[in-house]
Amino acid sequence: MNSRTFGRTGADVSEIGFGAWAIGGSWGDVSSQDAKAALNAALDAGVSFIDTADVYGDGRSEQLIAEVLKQRGGARPFVATKAGRRLSPHIASGYTRENLTAFVERSLVNLDVDCLDLVQLHCPPPEVYYQQEVFGYMDDLVAAGKIRHYGVSVEKVEEALKAIEFPNVASIQIIFNIFRQRPAALFLQEAKRRNIAVIARVPLASGLLTGKMSAQTAFATDDHRSFNRHGEAFDVGETFSGVPYEVALAAVEKIRELVPEGVPMAQFALRWILMDSGVTTVIPGAKNVQQAQANSAASALPAIPAPVMHALRQIYLQDIAPFVHQRW
DSSP states (O other): OOOEOGGGGGEEEEEEEESSTTTSSSSSSOOOHHHHHHHHHHHHOOOEEEEEOTTTGHHHHHHHHHHHHHOOOOSSSEEEEEEETTTOOOGGGGHHHHEEEEEEHHHHHHHTTEEEEEEEEOOOOOOGGGOOHHHHHHHHHHHTTTEEEEEEOOOOOHHHHHHHSSSTEEEEEEOOOBBBOOOGGGGHHHHHHHEEEEESSSTGGGGGGOOOOOOTTTOTTTBBBHHHTTTTSGGGGSGGGGGOOOHHHHHHHHHHHOOTTTTHHHHHHHHHTSSOOOOOOOBBSSSHHHHHHHHHGGGGGGGOOOHHHHHHHHHHIIHHHHHHHHTT
């Protein structure tokens, strides 16, 4: 497992991390036993970065992580969580000192630690990016010893660029994959210049880029790939990267022709993300041991040749970009 430096924090983290949304909820049923086994498998494979949130399973994801890390002992991985989405309604005026402090203190209990490694504002409303006082509250939580660093998880490239204007934002989490290539044009370069850590989420486009889905694939009613197809519950870009399902399936077949023989498409898609040095870590989810092990193995793949990278870019520009490029 290769590692990269997590921006100005100086921490070394695995370039393949563990996205812990699926073990919390909204991806169909995942037993606690399977969830903990998947996380253990990732850690055994050298993963040293875990991404979760206080709303994943209403704290279940954080609590499962705490259980696994307590049982394992030894050196702790870098654990990032998020705050803000517990607000109902989720509006900018809810990003108060009192609410953010309460969210952080709840995560401290769930993760069973005295100080959180990283807290990310969880895709806040656009107005928050213009409210300097909110970032001041985060500075105060650092000063109080409740969090070490803070960042922002964003929906749009423009939000990412705005967030990194605040001097103490250490990281940005953004959707970046073969189907969402816009961050590479400007944002990743600027983040690298400013030494901002970048966490690439939704790396497999909600499973589409595993190459294992078809028009007949069925999803459980409690899986966001069923209930958020059109953005009914949250931003539609979080589900299948915002690409219409049938359009994405057709593009996957073109990508399949470019994948080296013997390499799973999911690993190939993760390696594509790692080709950009502006990315610090990629956080695929895993619901079982096999998925966790396969994701981790992507770090060992050789670089993707330039002609293949060019071909993937053309597929994006011709088939995918019209649906997503200017939207996010």
